[in-house]
Amino acid sequence: MNSERYRVTKNQPHIIRALTGDLNDSIRELRMPLSRLFDAFRKEEIAGKPKEYALRLFDEWAYRSQLPKFSEVSDLATTMFQVEHPISDIKDKLCDKLPFDKKLIERFIDRIEAEKRRNKRLDDVIPVHVWELYTANVSSFLQQTAHVIVSRLLLYRVGLDKGVFDQMGLPDPPRPYLRFCKAIRERMETSASGIYFLSEFDWWYVPDVYRGALALQQQTQLGNIEDELDVAASHIVETLRAYDFSNVDRDVWKDVYLSYLSQDERQRLGFVPTPDEVVELILDLAGYEETNEGLCQEKLIDPACGSGTFLVEALLRLRKHLERKMNCHAELHERNMPTWERNKKILDTLTEEIHGVDIHPFATFLTTLNLLFQVLDLFSTVKDHYPDYSLGLKIVTHDSLVLHPSLAEYQQERLTNARLAEAVKRTRQYEQINNLKFGYVVGNPPWGGVLRGKIGPLGDAEKRKEYEEYKGAFGKFDIYALFIERGLRWLDENGILGMITQVTYLDSSFGKGILDYIKENATITHIVDLSDLGDIIFPGFTNYPAISIMRKTRAPSEANTIRIKVTGKKT
Numbered sequence: 001m002n003s004e005r006y007r008v009t010k011n012q013p014h015i016i017r018a019l020t021g022d023l024n025d026s027i028r029e030l031r032m033p034l035s036r037l038f039d040a041f042r043k044e045e046i047a048g049k050p051k052e053y054a055l056r057l058f059d060e061w062a063y064r065s066q067l068p069k070f071s072e073v074s075d076l077a078t079t080m081f082q083v084e085h086p087i088s089d090i091k092d093k094l095c096d097k098l099p100f101d102k103k104l105i106e107r108f109i110d111r112i113e114a115e116k117r118r119n120k121r122l123d124d125v126i127p128v129h130v131w132e133l134y135t136a137n138v139s140s141f142l143q144q145t146a147h148v149i150v151s152r153l154l155l156y157r158v159g160l161d162k163g164v165f166d167q168m169g170l171p172d173p174p175r176p177y178l179r180f181c182k183a184i185r186e187r188m189e190t191s192a193s194g195i196y197f198l199s200e201f202d203w204w205y206v207p208d209v210y211r212g213a214l215a216l217q218q219q220t221q222l223g224n225i226e227d228e229l230d231v232a233a234s235h236i237v238e239t240l241r242a243y244d245f246s247n248v249d250r251d252v253w254k255d256v257y258l259s260y261l262s263q264d265e266r267q268r269l270g271f272v273p274t275p276d277e278v279v280e281l282i283l284d285l286a287g288y289e290e291t292n293e294g295l296c297q298e299k300l301i302d303p304a305c306g307s308g309t310f311l312v313e314a315l316l317r318l319r320k321h322l323e324r325k326m327n328c329h330a331e332l333h334e335r336n337m338p339t340w341e342r343n344k345k346i347l348d349t350l351t352e353e354i355h356g357v358d359i360h361p362f363a364t365f366l367t368t369l370n371l372l373f374q375v376l377d378l379f380s381t382v383k384d385h386y387p388d389y390s391l392g393l394k395i396v397t398h399d400s401l402v403l404h405p406s407l408a409e410y411q412q413e414r415l416t417n418a419r420l421a422e423a424v425k426r427t428r429q430y431e432q433i434n435n436l437k438f439g440y441v442v443g444n445p446p447w448g449g450v451l452r453g454k455i456g457p458l459g460d461a462e463k464r465k466e467y468e469e470y471k472g473a474f475g476k477f478d479i480y481a482l483f484i485e486r487g488l489r490w491l492d493e494n495g496i497l498g499m500i501t502q503v504t505y506l507d508s509s510f511g512k513g514i515l516d517y518i519k520e521n522a523t524i525t526h527i528v529d530l531s532d533l534g535d536i537i538f539p540g541f542t543n544y545p546a547i548s549i550m551r552k553t554r555a556p557s558e559a560n561t562i563r564i565k566v567t568g569k570k571t
Helices: 013-042 048-064 070-082 087-097 102-117 122-133 135-161 176-188 216-241 250-260 263-268 276-286 309-323 327-333 339-353 361-385 412-416 418-434 461-467 479-490 511-521 531-537
Strands: 300-302 354-358 394-397 438-443 491-502 523-529 545-551 560-563
Touching: 013 048, 013 135, 013 216, 013 250, 048 070, 048 135, 048 418, 070 087, 070 102, 070 122, 087 102, 102 122, 122 135, 135 176, 135 216, 135 361, 176 216, 250 361, 276 309, 276 438, 276 491, 276 523, 276 545, 300 309, 309 339, 309 354, 309 361, 309 438, 327 339, 339 354, 339 361, 354 361, 354 418, 361 394, 394 418, 438 479, 479 491, 479 511, 479 545, 531 545
Parallel strands: 300 354, 300 438, 354 394, 438 491, 523 560
Antiparallel strands: 491 545, 523 545
């Protein structure tokens, strides 16, 4: 190993800080050409299939980000302006329907009205100005894309230094580093598919078959932007070569990664992390502890896993459990068992028992990445003896509230593009998880209105029809009530649910549906009322959180109610 490389270890925090700075610089550098490319697609400076697929992938991302699709907003605005409504009515209607900043919406309406007075066609001007409403969302989309590109290169470098992945040579020009990113993705897709499969975040990749159909001027513009992406990719690859990751373990990596994707950054990208202390308390109250006999035989799922905070802690507890000498996994501690074989059995158990689902692809990407970094040391010894071993983490991108997944919604033409066809694969993976039963369901599900489909909160008639099967879908319900019921449906008899949600289901009218379901199917064992700490646990939101622990049994039991109050500065 080259002694001049900077060793990333826990006793050299200055190296961790330098690496964090380099990673964030890499993301900023990538953002510029990615932004230019996306602008070229949406302005039709680069058209044809590359533009069509890039914008459809953004629509997929928007839907999974609880936003209306671009086409929905355009259609609604066109309908409103085609009829001679007073401007004040249009403003009231769109401000009520659209989840964007009110000032942005009002500016959008004023501009469309001005264009109408100049006799511009609505079909020409509305799509142009609708993009202005999505400015912040496009920024998040591009930021997440840059994170994915950097993280893939980072994981490859870490795996290379640990002996998990094979060394790959740099392709010949033109654009060798951009082609290197593509080659790594294709090579690594089998070993770590959750990180390297084609997805919404590969919108920037233009296959040669589509490139050749572009006009010469468009090919030139695309080539110029890809040259910039290649330069940015070269800086990332060369920067990472300066660091030695061979001694990065699962303890130090958390410090590196949490610094690389800070809490502020996660919140800006649309993810509200659950504090570690809350996660640990929920798992403790649920009884998911390393000392429990039989823990390795109980499946656990987080149905809204976000960046994986609950799953990382659960995986670490399960791993420590497997490292203990206990009867439930006595075969792991046979004296003559080679280390690599023991590690394979541990990995097999971890990947078989830990599950996560989230509707957002960036959330499942982060979860998969975070879990991978916890087991790379095991993976490296296994790969030496099983070169084709694939780390099949059970983390799936899907709406976990869907009770009857179906492929019917996917038209055959979608299957012609690998990035769009990924949705079919996700549904098939979700079907498998959907049919399982779990010993533990944990998490911090979303709360508030869900803005997916047909513009407004749960305004999609098909989606509401799906939810009619839930008893928690009562009155003007909060979406978290459905996640509680979904979790209980997923549990084995005597299984445990542990979630932090709003406390409102206990004393609001909409709570009748979910409380009736709980009474019929489960027993609440603990309520930890954290209402007074809402602004501390989830700063920046009006919220009244509580931890609910339930056992799937109708045996009578009295809940342990704990209320934590704030007194001065002490909690």
